[in-house]
Amino acid sequence: MSGMSRIVKTMASVTFPLALIYGLYIIAHGHLTPGGGFQGGAVVASACIMILVAYGSVWTMGKIKEKRLSAFESLGALGFICLAFFGLIFGANYFFNNFLVHPEGLDIIFNGTAKGLSNINTAGVIPLMNFAVGLKVIVGLFAIVLVMAYATTKLKGEK
Amino acid sequence: MSIRNIVAVTFFAVVALFLIFGALMTHPFGEFDEDNTPEMDQYIIDNTQSETGADNVVTAVVFDYRGFDTLGEATVLFTAVAGVILIFRRVKK
Amino acid sequence: MEVEWLTYLIHIIVPIIIVIAAALAVVFKDLIAAAIAVAAMSLLLSLEFYILQAPDVAIAEAGVGACLTTAILIIAIRATKREEEA
Numbered sequence: 001m002s003g004m005s006r007i008v009k010t011m012a013s014v015t016f017p018l019a020l021i022y023g024l025y026i027i028a029h030g031h032l033t034p035g036g037g038f039q040g041g042a043v044v045a046s047a048c049i050m051i052l053v054a055y056g057s058v059w060t061m062g063k064i065k066e067k068r069l070s071a072f073e074s075l076g077a078l079g080f081i082c083l084a085f086f087g088l089i090f091g092a093n094y095f096f097n098n099f100l101v102h103p104e105g106l107d108i109i110f111n112g113t114a115k116g117l118s119n120i121n122t123a124g125v126i127p128l129m130n131f132a133v134g135l136k137v138i139v140g141l142f143a144i145v146l147v148m149a150y151a152t153t154k155l156k157g158e159k
Numbered sequence: 160m161s162i163r164n165i166v167a168v169t170f171f172a173v174v175a176l177f178l179i180f181g182a183l184m185t186h187p188f189g190e191f192d193e194d195n196t197p198e199m200d201q202y203i204i205d206n207t208q209s210e211t212g213a214d215n216v217v218t219a220v221v222f223d224y225r226g227f228d229t230l231g232e233a234t235v236l237f238t239a240v241a242g243v244i245l246i247f248r249r250v251k252k
Numbered sequence: 253m254e255v256e257w258l259t260y261l262i263h264i265i266v267p268i269i270i271v272i273a274a275a276l277a278v279v280f281k282d283l284i285a286a287a288i289a290v291a292a293m294s295l296l297l298s299l300e301f302y303i304l305q306a307p308d309v310a311i312a313e314a315g316v317g318a319c320l321t322t323a324i325l326i327i328a329i330r331a332t333k334r335e336e337e338a
Contacts, residue, residue, distance in 0.1 A: 034307035042315030123213035151247035
């Protein structure tokens with residue numbers, strides 16, 4: 001896509017931060033309110049795709065390369081699986097152990113136990129896994145659409 | 160009436176029968192039946208807040224009780240992204 | 253009492269519009285119009301999920317179904333032909 005008119009670009013630039021804040025709120029409050037890593041990641045990826053449609057895939061590909069997106073996605077996957085493996089080391093020693101709120105485990109951050117009071121400092125390893133899965137879903141879905149849009153665009157040199 | 164039409168009508172009748180009986184056997188909407196609730200559901204509803212510390216039961220199930228499912232879903236997404244980037248990559252000449 | 257009546261009415265109307273949108277997606281010969289019909293169906297489906305008290309699924313459906321699927325379909329249509337062959 002070769003970019004749309006100036007009105008569409010301006011409106012996309014204005015609405016992009018709002019959608020971004022909404023998606024990041026869903027990710028960060030995944031253990032308190034409805035939503036989570038996948039849902040918030042889908043919302044943020046939708047906002048990024050709005051920018052991609054408004055400004056064109058050539059401009060977007062000039063801003064960020066797909067190799068960097070692949071690196072970020074691998075980072076998210078590694079964070080998720082490393083948090084799962086840390087459960088084997090600390091606490092009660094089983095896979096996917098929630099070691100941050102376990103009585104024998106660590107007691108550093110996110111260590112509270114919720115009683116319906118919506119305290120954000122609760123739920124142990126679940127917010128960290130939400131961040132990892134959210135990063136993975138944002139970058140993964142955006143990379144799919146970006147690569148497909150760039151591959152079907154006719155560049156200047158081609159016929 | 161050809162053979163193909165007879166086969167189609169029979170298949171349609173069987174599928175419609177399955178769907179009608181399935182719709183008659185579903186749980187009534189919006190009513191809580193304490194006798195027919197599975198034991199696992201009641202355990203999760205009762206113990207999620209004290210065991211995992213999360214208010215949102217759905218996220219607690221997805222990331223804690225059923226963590227392996229989320230691992231498989233993440234693997235599926237990773238494979239899809241890797242395949243799409245491999246196929247649609249622009250090769251420099 | 254009036255709120256219950258309104259809820260039942262919405263429970264009847266929204267699935268009917270979903271089925272109409274799904275049928276329109278099959279009927280249209282213009283493939284971009286069909287893709288927009290699929291997007292409308294997906295958005296109404298997310299509304300139906302929200303009415304049925306599943307906000308998690310509603311957010312995921314609104315993000316993936318109404319935005320990402322439409323973008324991918326329109327990219328695929330742009331790479332091929334716009335009109336459906338009879």
